[in-house]
Amino acid sequence: VCRLLWHIYNTLHLPGIFGAMDEGGVRQENLVALTRHAERFESSGYRGLFAFITQLRRLIDAGQAPAVKTAGGNGGVQMMSIHKSKGLEFPIVFLCDLEHAFSRQDFDTPVLVHPALGLGPLCIDLKRKIRYPTMARLALEEKLRRENLAEEQRILYVAMTRPKEKLILVDALYGAEKRLQKLTAAAACPVMPEVVAEGKCFGDWILLPLLCRPEAAPLRDMAGVMAGGLYTGDTAPWQVFIHDGDDFGWAPGAAVSDTEKDAGETLFDPALLTFRYPYQRETTLPAKLTATQLKGRALDQEIAEDAYHTPYIRPLVQPKFRREKKGLTPAERGTATHLVLQYLDLQNLDVPGQVEKLRLEAKLTAEQAAAVDVPALRRFLESPLAEEMRQAETAAREYRFTVLMPARDYDPAAAEEDSILLQGVVDCWFETPKGVTVVDFKTDFVQTEEDVAQHAELYRGQLAAYSLALERVLEKAVTRKALYFLQAGKTVEIS
Template identity: 35%
Template sequence: MLVEKAVEFEATSYRGLFNFIRYIEQLQKYEVDFGEVNIYGESADTVRIMSIHKSKGLEFPVVFLSGMGKSFNQMDSRAALVLHSRMGIGADAIDPEHRVRQATLPRQIIRQSMKLENLAEELRVLYVAMTRPKEKLIMTGMASKLESRVKQCAAHAGRQEELLSYQTLSSASGYLDWILPAFSRNRCFDGLYEQFGLAGNVDNPLYAEKIPVTIRLVSPAGLVEGEVLHQMERAVNEQKIMEIPKQPPREAALKELVEERFAYQYPYEKEKQIPVKVTVSQLKKVGMEESEIGKELFAQEELVPIVPGFLKKDHVAALTGSDRGTAYHRLLECLDYRRAYSITELMAQTEELIAEGKMTKEAAECIYFKSILAFAKSPVGMRMRNAFLNETLKREQPFVMSVPASEADPSYPEDETILVQGIIDAWFPEGDEIVLVDYKTDRVKEVGELKKRYEKQLAYYQQALERTTGKKVKEKIIYSLALDEELVL
């Protein structure tokens, strides 16, 4: 998959390893779903079972096309009330007085049209199936009343046109009703003719044409007989193997070596469960099952159900949960603090972000601009404005740091480390120290609840900032956009 992504990237206007790494980081940042890697190539030595529709566009060396004797599904054309996209509705005529139901001409016409359309689709599906193999196609099917079918095929033996007649195509109830008449005019069909005392038409030019087709008739009794012979042969071979005299080991050292190899136990079995890297959100799972990688340290934000547009009001309670939080963080990441002191300016900035492709229109509808305005006018907002004007405000800063593995799970050894990655909402220097800011959209009754949920999270942020900058974090501020209040830790 990495190679595929690299090839796709090189096809764009960007070039180079640096730009490719930034591209992959952005995909990870916004949690783009890469899909599942296909570890099996089309040339792999495997057997793949799939429907005909799923095989479209693929090719294989050998294809088994099974179930050829199954009847087509024509239930929709047999219903008492038939519906057609162009012809409309067809229904039976009912005489309630005499309690009689009779088919009407519109219903019969619609029914016949639907049947032909279904057959046309089945023909297209059969074409897809028969064009998948590169080397060999094996078609299997159970045929009831085979003798009657073969006699009907004998009636086609003299037909010299390559294409089957309209009557044969339109009266088919399964794939065999097309396949058998098509082969019945060639000598590959002689085996079935002889089975029932019939003969093909040797005068037909199509009879002498050499085609690489073999038709084989297999009965249930023949299948059972073949299986019995196979099992008998297998039992005889097993008996012969058991009669081979057992040879003692060449030397005791060989036996000791084998026992030692099989008795070996990996000394670092517990360490296998330690993840190499976890996100701050994964560290929220402490206290859950030990089998889970990463543990809960702080509660997740409350998800508020999406409200239909016609019920929305200009109030935070009518917004969404996770989508709402993402929209708020995106606006605050790009906020121009010089223009952040009126609803009109905030809405104008949002429209600019939409035009630049940095935010969707649906996400913008989740924002309650009075909360953003209140944040910009709050004490921490004014401090961030000063940092913005001095070009020292850092927003949405990613980090990766190592921590003892025991912080993720107390059962992990203390001398082992794991990597923790996350994104800090905002920070800015004041003097020789740092102020850390984290905004939350959780719906809480009082801002103190956020301390219980996110105190540990901000401790990781503080640790990361102090390591990377060499400066001390003097304040950790949580700002609640739902309550328009700030909390200093």
Template identity: 25%
Template sequence: MWLQGLAEAGEDACAAESGGDAIQVLTHHRAKGLEWPVVILCDLHFFKEGELWEMQMVPRREGFDLAAPLAGRSLHYWPWPFGKQTAGIAVDDRIAATEAAREIRQQRRAEDLRLLYVSITRARDLLVLTRQAKQKSLPWLDLLGAEWLTPTSGTLTLSGGASLPCAHREFEPGEGATADDGERPALTWFAGRRPHQARPPRELSPSSMAGTDAAIGRIIDLGSRLPINGKPEMDHLGTLIHDLIAAEFSDALGTDAETRCAELLTANSLSGVVRPEEAAVFGRRLRETLQREFAATAFHPEWPIECDLGNGQRLNGWIDLLVATPQGWLIVDHKSFPGRREDWSAQALAYAGQLAAYRRAVTEATGAPVLGTWIHFCIGGGLVEVLGV
């Protein structure tokens, strides 16, 4: 950052100090909205009558509209046609006496009064009004029409009769200030920028886990392949297959599974891609196989997991199908890989890291052993066991 570099080079001579003993020097405009225990107002002698020959903003005549705050406003500008001559111009005097000139002066006075109000009301405990001895009047302050505001006695009597203590002081100018030695106090600032340090993500998905040394175990055939007509988007078809299997294991298909599958295929614009009677089969045959081969007693589709990895990271995900057996758990992950049976093993090993993450989460959460981790090739019709995860 440029400001940071300026501070490090010791060249930040305009830093704002907000300590209790700080003195802030601001314009009257910049003081708006702020407050200090003591406020000293200067330049009260300065008052510039509304200038006809300056750019003016002309407000709308019909009032203010909150829905369109700038509507109806315009700019008014008369260029000064007399060059460097500023006095003895009769036409200038006549223009100054016009209604337009009177309105501009009134607008300028109103704005000056608002600004004066801002400045006077910034003090919490003490307000000091200053003037030079040679100045006989304070035109800006005189806009208030309140002579009682500048008394020469020790009491300020308000228009309502109340009084406040005040003091009138005159000071002689002191000796000239010594030259700045250039030294600056140490300033508190943001810490320097640290080199970028890559950090591991807080949340991890099981699918992002690196693979492990795994091997292929049993391969169980579930039956014929699921016929697919046309060339559908496989990600879209795979999502629907997951949903159909989850519906089968949560008993959401009801007694007429084929009709329900037909409705789901139509709703997902996949009608004709897969026949309803075949879509209703692959979830059922997976259930029957798990019950026959492993004596499965309960099925938990789309089961959420969460696991603390011990290094500040957390594992969050969903197991496609968690199967309970008398001896422990089975983890089944569905894949819509449409390839040949010869390619199943290589595909299954690619998900070893994901299956290992599932195993760890289930073991830590339940304390029961995981008997096997399996990849279910829904379209191909097979279960492939992945060992060593």
């Protein structure tokens, strides 16, 4: 297993890829840690990839996942949530945002749920247009509130027991004097349970016993209160510092020296007004293209090039439920025909029966089934192209793909390292001894040979994109590209 892991790492260049991400050093250490765990696994006499994965899953489910490196291992300052710090220790810990109020989102739902006490709904009086809590809801709310406070106490305990040397608590108080006066009135050590239950944040719980200690004299002086019977039983030293937030901000009326004014003037460079972003061309390069954007229509070309166009005028019309139904649009009829082609049984020439089956299976609506061009589909089943598809070794319809392609394939001016994500759906492809054939079905209204030739030229880019994508995905050569126009019953091969 260890050799397999290193083979995967080296083949896919995983150390370099993960090393280039955020916290790359940590990610690389985690990759190495996994191989070391595989070595220990095999040194115990076990063998096999399946056994290794099974053991990993059991360890993870039991909360005994193999030890990995953390960001703290790099010697930097690590920021993490309290939950994530569980089980870890650090020399110095800053516990910040102590004024963050406890969440009450659990009590905002119309119905409270408790695994033991059941449901606690609101009562809605339709006649008086009011709602009020039921006795069951009040009971559940009190129960859930106590459980939430107990959980918050456990979280605070975890946070305050992470440091090995020093714990620094940061509590940003608004209206500090009045707040401290209120807390001092209920302060005690230990604090009464009913007072603890009224706490709104971690800061309340920490200040209540702290205000009874001698070290909290600066806090009591700020509030202008005296505390009798100070608690001195705990010998652990506390240090209390008070900082005024205004000391860290810019004073609105502060005078600016002449030196600072001169420095400010010299910092401005008039050339900034004529600055042109050197990579402006790249900003117009789309990050993603769909194959339908390459088939030559004006709107698709604008999308592909991110070009501006004149606004399309959309007439104000009545909503659909107010309009008289006049059947499907040509685009909707084409969508219905493509749905039938997706599920069409090439061995069964009974097209009406197949359409009715799709309607009964709810794959087509009744309106779509009525709009399907049955004669065109029958002509297709009798065509040489359909016979080739029936004889094919491998075939697929509505084949979806997403591949990363060089941007220069679609924009010669793009940089060599730029890429574009190409997405699309191939109507059909099938494989013969000569290679892969790509087929795209078209419902365009064409009648003459000239119309067929003109429309076929519009789809050259789309078929080329399909071919490149399939060669990348299937790792096989595409030797033939064909368009089939259903209305004309003609097959056109694109070179």
